[in-house]
Amino acid sequence: MEKPLIPLNEKERLAALREYHILDSEAGKEFDDITQLASEICQTPISLITLIDDQRQLFKAGTDLRGNELPRDLAFCSHAINHPLDPFIIEDMRADQRFADHPLVTGDPHVVFYTGIPLTNPEGYPLGTLCVLDKKPKKLTDGQIRSLQILAKQVIQLFELRKANFRLKAMKESLETRNEELQQFAYVVSHDIKSPLSSIVLSSEMLRENFGDTIDEGNDQLLNVLNRASYKIRNLVDGILAYYRAEQALSEGAESFLLTPFLHSIIELLRLNPGTDIRLPEEGASLYMNKTALEQILVNLLQNALKYTDKQTPRIDIRFSEDEINYYFIVTDDGRGISPDEQEKIFELFTTLGIRDRFGTQGTGIGLSTVKKLVEKMEGKIKVRSTPGKGSEFSFHIKKDTSQPSFQAG
Secondary structure: OOOOOOOOOHHHHHHHHHOOOOOOOOOOHHHHHHHHHHHHHHOOOEEEEEEEOOOEEEEEEEOOOOOOEEEHHHOHHHHHOOOOOOOEEEOOHHHOOOOOOOHHHHOOOOOOEEEEEEEEOOOOOEEEEEEEEEOOOOOOOHHHHHHHHHHHHHHHHHHHHHHHHHHHHHHHHHHHHHHHHHHHHHHHHHHHHHHHHHHHHHHHHHHHHHHOOOOOHHHHHHHHHHHHHHHHHHHHHHHHHHHHHHHHHHOOOOEEEEHHHHHHHHHHHHOOOOOOEEEOOOOOOEEEEOHHHHHHHHHHHHHHHHHOOOOOOOEEEEEEEEOOOEEEEEEEEOOOOOOHHHOOHHHOOOOOOOOEOOOOOEOOOOHHHHHHHHHHHOOOEEEEEEEOOOEEEEEEEEEOOOOOOOOOOO
């Protein structure tokens, strides 16, 4: 029996093989289907997908010979991978001096015929074979060999898909880890920033209170600049925290609640000025969804409607409807409105329109980006319609969570 040679690029070949994470994994049905088809095409009782590791030949799919693996030195496929571009064909092993005394030829299962098509990956490394075996001499037709080569390419495509899936999974896990680290960093930095900011604001207010009558116009303007800058930084930090808290909100899952009490709780949270007119949907609607995420969406939309109004008594309408698939919300205000060429920009992170709200503060460009992120994560979509001077309408839908029945009021 002649031992198989070791390929010259064996180190690189083994590294390529292990990138597929397939050596000791469970065989999928798609591989078994390919070996069954190969047996039917070639009319052989045995068809295998094999992989050649440093010490073993593993049977990935098909009819095994002795268990699930063989020592590499006993593997016919160890010879085949030395010819990565060509079929390795032995029509009668008993007449071939390399295999005539091979224990799988002289003993059970008495292999006589072998044809192996190397499973060569796109980089040119042979990983194993798609092979067919028989207990009697056989000669394959050119058509049968071409069919085996086509099936071998399908095996490689399945391997490549598996490798891509593992890379995507690893990338996803890495991004999730980085995102968690970034959130933790944001929390730490925000605390370190907000504490001195509060001291700055408090100190400037105390200066104005204690020395208001003696502060000249120039220093008074400096205090105003200091206050505005401090509030702007504080709003930016709060916005960044809210943006990253959105991911945490999405992980909380769905719960049952009545819409009207939920909206009243949001209105109380906003501490509206007297005269503000907010019109709510009819009572009775019940929802089953991520309540925390919906609260963040509506709070952002309502705060914007209140901050960017030019009316002494602003009016806001909240409408709600649903069908079998989605919940639908529309928030309409009678504020300043948004010009058509700026309506897409408002959902971009850190993008502002350069205007100040009714308190004299410029936006951070985070709130509506957070809203869009939450809506889309819940398989929905948000859009805006607006006319400058007449107000804006934000409409969005969120896909229903069907894991539990809807809440029913008692």
